[in-house]
Amino acid sequence: MTHGTANNHSVLIVEDNQTLRRLLEYRIGKHYNVRTAEHGEAALDRVEESTPDLIISDIMMPRMDGFALLAALRRDERTAAIPFIFLTAKSDDPSRVKGLNNGVDDYITKPFDIDYVLARVEQIIARSQVYQTKLNARIGRDFSDRLMPKTMPEVEGYRARFYSQPREDGGGDLFDWARATDGSYVFTVGDIMGKGLQAKFYAFSFLSYIRSTIHAMLGSTTSPAALMSYVNKMLIHDKVLEETFASLLLMRWEPDKHRITYANAGHCRPILIGPSGAGIVEYSDLILGLDSSTEYTDKAFTIPPGHAMMCYTDGLNEQVALNGQQFGESGVALCATEALTEERPVTTMLETMLNRSAEHVFADDVLVFWLQRNG
Amino acid sequence: MSFSIQKTSPSTIVVHIGKALDFRNAADFKASCQEHTRAGVRHFVLDFTGTGILDSTGLGVIFSLYRQLTPIGGQVVFASVSRPVQVVVQLTRTYKVFRQFPTVESAFENLERTSAERPTGTES
Known part of the structure; x- marks a missing residue:
């Protein structure tokens, strides 16, 4: 026995x-x-x-x-x-x-x-x-639901899509957006390190903090890097969030200029997808919560006509493909490029990935933000 | 639990991470490191030879160790970093914080030399 x-x-x-x-x-x-x-x-x-x-x-x-x-x-x-x-x-x-x-x-x-x-x-x-x-x-599901927005910005000449599929034992993915008085938008994509309920709880607390920080600071600064430095210092000095580490992407989008200004704290790098292929939005700085003296830098790029910018969390690049290796940045970029002209690009891209995965299910949380400029 | 610990000097230990450091063994790793830190260890060489998986929970416990050691003059360095670990380190930009050495021996020598120049526990 x-x-x-x-x-x-x-x-x-x-x-x-x-x-x-x-x-x-x-x-x-x-x-x-x-x-x-x-x-x-x-x-x-x-x-x-x-x-x-x-x-x-x-x-x-x-x-x-x-x-x-x-x-x-x-x-x-x-x-x-x-x-x-x-x-x-x-x-x-x-x-x-x-x-x-x-x-x-x-x-x-x-x-x-x-x-x-x-x-x-x-x-x-x-x-x-x-x-x-x-x-x-x-x-966990309740936290996940509350961490995700119910609506997306509606802007002429663009389509903004968001997809999230949290797993019960997944981590603390988060996404949020806000509109500034000057007509620009601020997007937040992040991932709190850790697994399960604890990560989701920290993500929930953390997102509440970021949300109020962004709202409070939007009047005085539009710099994602300035917001990022502030959030980093908070993570290091706040007793409740001590030992919380997070990757975070803060982006300011000016639709009239087709420009994105961003600061990246160790998060999966955005992919810019065009008809002729995909490119990685490369620059990024250190993950949040490690070092209070970290300096964050604003970088900017424009979205050309017919191009899409995609942000995601590590559930995508760490998904294991048929060959037993992780998709990685390049694997994700390839699937995204193939989906660019589809009616529902995010769904198509995820289906493509699943068809090329070792298991026909995503092993971790999936979160995708897709911002496409009409051609 | 795939990691194993080798004490190389009173202030330095080498942790052979093994196949994986992830949500399954991260808590054990943290507990072991804390035990050694309490016993006076200040420098950690993390040996990533053959490590296939380092997930965000695993990375999180390494960060905790770093946050704990830095104020008391300790260091965490990486040795023999495998390709999958290098990808994670690149993505999170943590190579800016964790020095990397090609071998455990070179990491250990460097730590012993620098900590001799600057005794642990004192401010530089």
């Missing part, structure tokens, strides 16, 4: 009989991180030190019995959800019913088969992990 190899889950064993406690510690300890307590009071101390993934407890014990321990845990919202198994000699039905009424996850009577105990521990921990994963996914 297999119970999986050693993993990081922790089990607390509460048992006053020393021999039995040692036996359980030895057998269960082969598969889980095990701690022990000799009665309910000691168990509450162990739980206070760190929350176990599951508790196996005897009922009849000195100082504090199993029922009192279970009740104390269920009263405290920090410990109310810890899976709990009773392991007891009291095989009579009233005890069983009392246990089950108190929200115990299982009730195993002595003498017991250790393999059965291990199987139940594994099942119950797995089930509680499923709930946690589902909850994380729901919160």
Whole structure:
């Protein structure tokens, strides 16, 4: 019978009989991180030190019995959800019913088969992990939805498209845009380093900060580099966002001049796509959050007629192609060029990429911003 | 966990990153580095020989290490940087922060020499 190899889950064993406690510690300890307590009071101390993934407890014990321990845990919202198994000699039905009424996850009577105990521990921990994963996914999706805009700028002679497909276990991609009073637009494309819910939460906090910074500063500066320096210093000095690193692309678009002025903090470089091929918008500076003395530089380029500028996050260039290698900048640029004249260029480009991918699904978050000038 | 740690002097260690530093082992890497930092290690040589994957979580923990060591006179340098790692370093422009050496030996010699000139823990 297999119970999986050693993993990081922790089990607390509460048992006053020393021999039995040692036996359980030895057998269960082969598969889980095990701690022990000799009665309910000691168990509450162990739980206070760190929350176990599951508790196996005897009922009849000195100082504090199993029922009192279970009740104390269920009263405290920090410990109310810890899976709990009773392991007891009291095989009579009233005890069983009392246990089950108190929200115990299982009730195993002595003498017991250790393999059965291990199987139940594994099942119950797995089930509680499923709930946690589902909850994380729901919160993650909610964050992702809020991180993305619902509308795009509508400007004569241009089409602005945005596509985002967050993954539940993806990272902290972000995108935003704002219109300045002089008729120009500011676009923000970024990626908070890290994975999962934590990255999404930081992306959410970070984007709120960038949004308010841009709105506050647009009156006094239109320089993306000035905004970037300000945001970098904030990331380094702010206690909450400490140890947050982000790649960020800040762009100011003047539609009447067809000009983009940008500062790039280590983000995937934009691609400028034309009928005769694609070019990389090369200049970029250091990623945000590393060094407060980093200087950011504004660079500018124009979008010629019939050309499109595309910005994206690393889910695209790190996607693995059929040959087992990542697409990379050049692979992404090639797919984008082929999609330039399509009715729905972003969708077409992503379909092209998937057709050339090792797996027919994107492994990470996908985010694409496409700004095309009519020919 | 693909990385392994080799202590080369009281103040310097070499971390052989191995196949991958990513969201799967980044937390272990961080914990190991912190343990050594607490024990007085100030200089880290990260050996990227044969490293195929360095994702943003992995890069993030290297950045944390850098942020932690810089104020106390420590350094993080890269050695034998593989092609996939070089791509990430280029994209994020972090070659401006992490010095690169062709071999672990050259990185180690350089660190020992510069830290002898400028003792750790004192301001330059």
